[in-house]
Amino acid sequence: MSSDNATTADEAIGRIIKKYPNRRLYDTSSSSYIALADIKELVMRHTPFVVRDAKTGEDLTRSLLLQIILEEEAAGAPILTERVLANIIRFYGHTLQGYMGTYLEKNVQSFIDMQMQLTEQSLPSAMSNWMALQEQLQEQMKNNLQQQTDHMLRVMGLKKS
Numbered sequence: 342m343s344s345d346n347a348t349t350a351d352e353a354i355g356r357i358i359k360k361y362p363n364r365r366l367y368d369t370s371s372s373s374y375i376a377l378a379d380i381k382e383l384v385m386r387h388t389p390f391v392v393r394d395a396k397t398g399e400d401l402t403r404s405l406l407l408q409i410i411l412e413e414e415a416a417g418a419p420i421l422t423e424r425v426l427a428n429i430i431r432f433y434g435h436t437l438q439g440y441m442g443t444y445l446e447k448n449v450q451s452f453i454d455m456q457m458q459l460t461e462q463s464l465p466s467a468m469s470n471w472m473a474l475q476e477q478l479q480e481q482m483k484n485n486l487q488q489q490t491d492h493m494l495r496v497m498g499l500k501k502s
Contacts, residue, residue, distance in 0.1 A: 354389050354390065354391045355388060355389030355390050355391075356368060356369070356370045356383065356388060356389065356390035356391075357369045357370070357390070357391055357393060358375070358380065358390055358391070358392045358393070358405075359392075359393055359394075359395040360392055360393065360394055360395060360401050360405070361395045361396075362395075362396065366379075366380065366392070366405075367395070377405070377408065377409060377412070380392070380405055380409060381409050384406070384409070390402070392404075392405045429441070429445075436489060436493070437485075437486065437489065440482065440485050440486075440489075444478065444482055447478050448475075448478060451471060451474045451475065451478065452471075454470075454471075454474075455468070455470065455471035455474075458470060458471075
């Protein structure tokens, strides 16, 4: 994608943050330099944004989000245990890598949905809904694993279509 096309697409996304080689972040909407804490605040407010390398136009949003997570994890009250991190690392390059990302995303979203329900209704009802969603997600993961296994066995000639 050319830099001009990236700019056009970014305008539809929302705020554009440019990252310069000196590691400074420039918010084009406020015409000012900002800090990583300001990026975190955009995330907390659900403000759409994209971070682009000022020179190449490369999308650096994921890198900045990971940097925020790293700082938060190092601050003393980590969400991700060493065991969770090790297991995530083990999925890179694994045939089920794509499913893992989807699984994590859906589980985090279901947790957020449950949290919202807790503020709107009683705890037992919210927990019941969350548990039902967990069962659906586990069943979907099981089905995906079975399909992947069946496909691999067919490719290897060990199972007929």
